[in-house]
Amino acid sequence: MKQATASTVLTARPSYTRLALILGALAAFGPFSIDMYLPALPTIAAEFGVATAAIQQTLSVFFIGLAIGQLFYGPISDRVGRRAPLLFGCGLYTVASIGCALAPSAGGLMALRFLQALGGAVGMVIGRSVVRDCFEEREAARMFSLLMLVMGVAPITAPLLGGQVLIALGWRAIFFFLAVFGLFCLLMVWFGLEESLPKERRTREGLGYALRAYVGLLTDRRYMGFALAGGLASAAMFAYISGSAFVFIELNNVPPDRFGFFFGANAFGLIAASQLNRWLLRRFTAAQLLSAALSVTASAALLLFMVTLLNIGGFPLFVALLFITIGSTGMVGPNAMALALAPYGRKAGSASAVLGATQFAAGALAGALVGLLANGTALPMAGVIALCGAGAWMFL
DSSP states (O other): HHHHHHHHHHTTTTTTHHHHHHHHHTTTTTHHHHTTTTGHHHHHHHHHTHHHHHHHHHHHHHHHHHHHHHHHHHHHHHOOSHHHHHHHHHHHHHHHHHHHHTTTTHHHHHHHHHHHHHHHHHHHHHHHHHHHHOOHHHHHHHHHHHHHHHHHHHHHHHHHHHHHHHHHHHHHHHHHHHHHHHHHHHHHHHHOOOOOOOGSSOOOOHHHHHHHHHHHHHOOHHHHHHHHHHHHHHHHHHHHHHHHIIIIIISSSOHHHHHHHHHHHHHHHHOOOOOOHHHHHHSOOOHHHHHHHHHHHHHHHHHHHHHHHHOHHHHHHHHHHHHHHHHHHHHHHHHHHHHTTTTTTTTTTHHHHHHHHHHHHHHHHHHHHHHHTTTTTSSEEEEEEHHHHHHHHHHO
16 A cells, blocks of 8 residues: 555656656766866865865864755755755755855855755755655665665766866866756756655654654664664765865875776766665665675774784785775665655655755764874775774664
8 A cells, every 4th residue: 555655646646767866867966066076175275275184174064954954944945845956056055156266264165055955955954854745665776776876876977077167277167067067956856856755654743843843853762773883874975075185186196087987986886785785685685685795894894993003014905995985885885765754755855855864974083083193194084984884883
């Protein structure tokens, strides 16, 4: 009966593939905004006359903005529907991206990155809510895996594209490109995405209800277990993102225009794992796959820390273990999201918001730790990745 209900909902929506493309593009706000300017971090630091570690903090500010933005959009979308907040967020993202391109200082760039994140957060939180509107647990996990395939194009292409744009046009052109992407997403929502939350299923209550919903979610041990496990696994990836430019470009002399090949390889591993997960869901439950994936993530992350600490195997072994660690999160995310959201059909927006806020708050902390612990080696990045990977496994 539930299967039929999900299918009935989708007949009034775009086709399955079209829905995945639109939601995947919206979810790519984060990866594009984060990954595309990574090769430019040393260049931006040099232009503003600050250390690379200081510019790395714009990543942490972006993560904080994503966390706060999702907490705002989640309950709003449960009340007014999904389309209106999506259009507002896409517009804010586009304007803020233009501001980033014109930023006069490191401080100005940091403030505008925060606004950019507030806009970009809408695609992540409401995209998950739309999936919950349309699908039950197992099919939701399959759709989340498909979304990772679509949005996974961003981590592969963004650093490569960013490196080429940096060399040809300078770092400011990267943010003009992001503004165009934001406008493109706005037009896709306007013309291609119908409302997935009918009026009769929307909440009528105000701020007090939203706060009570958040309290209820935060005190739900089952929900928070999945949220923290998925959030800390994502934080391991964010620690990698924060430190990768320094470790690859400055520490191991990888040219900025070649940095994207290394970064893209790890993104490819994440995509491959997410699609393997989609196939395995035909035979195993989401809970079984999540447990197995977290064991791989934790083990690989701890090994990464040990070989970095003891200086074993050099750069090749470091890259191989990093690939396994980051790739395995492609199986963690879809299953953790589906399991956490499954019981919350009427509060999908709020539940999705807490899920996303947990993920990016943990990511902001992980990225900040990598910068604060910077000592001229890869050890801070490897240590934070290991801490997050082990923590994710313990919270399951």
